[in-house]
């Protein structure tokens with residue numbers, strides 16, 4: 001079953017065509033990896049898909065709800081960890097407090113952060129903050145989770161922590177769309193990969209197909225990561 005369908009999406013900024021006729025589909029349980037050079041439109045695609053940006057043309061169809069995890073965590077600095085996670089489920093989704101707290105504690109345990117319930121974001125490492133922001137997104141029980149470069153603000157060790165969390169979610173069949181510059185990760189965790197270049201999908205397919213592609217732009221891009229990433 002497809003949870004998200006995007007048809008012929010277009011978006012320009014000041015005459016610059018950033019998305020030129022993008023169509024894609026995300027099926028239940030699928031992990032879609034989106035790769036491509038800086039400025040190719042990856043974040044704009046995610047922002048349009050999640051309503052943060054209004055497309056100029058095209059159609060976006062959802063079956064269910066989505067959550068979003070940003071590069072820079074975007075936790076509320078004046079809220080404790082627990083309040084960051086529980087606030088929207090209680091206030092927006094109007095779910096019972098006890099239920100939300102129990103679920104949130106389980107999510108914190110899963111992220112290995114049970115002892116941080118009362119901490120504030122400034123007291124946490126970048127990797128811990130990012131795990132909290134993943135817990136916050138999961139607390140809304142989304143059908144699809146979007147990530148925009150979830151590890152690019154982190155050093156290699158903390159990056160590993162986050163990639164493990166995402167890998168575990170994939171093993172639980174969480175439907176995810178992940179924009180990443182981590183080529184090995186994309187290759188290992190994604191079922192389907194989209195390579196964006198200058199606002200179009202220049203190549204797509206299974207990781208084997210895309211990373212083995214003879215597309216010149218694709219090869220040039222992968223070359224920059226050395227050793228085919």
Ligand SMILES: Nc1ncnc2c1ncn2[C@@H]1O[C@H](COP(=O)(O)OP(=O)(O)OP(=O)(O)O)[C@@H](O)[C@H]1O
Pocket residue numbers: 013014018036037038039040041042043044045
């Ligand atoms: N709000 C905006 N106003 C004007 N131009 C924008 C805006 N958002 C994005 N752009 C432009 O759109 C293009 C695509 O940007 P986008 O952020 O989608 O790229 P990206 O593929 O996510 O790049 P990166 O890998 O560096 O994150 C860039 O040229 C960018 O300058």
Ligand SMILES: [Mg+2]
Pocket residue numbers: 042043044148
């Ligand atoms: Mg981006």
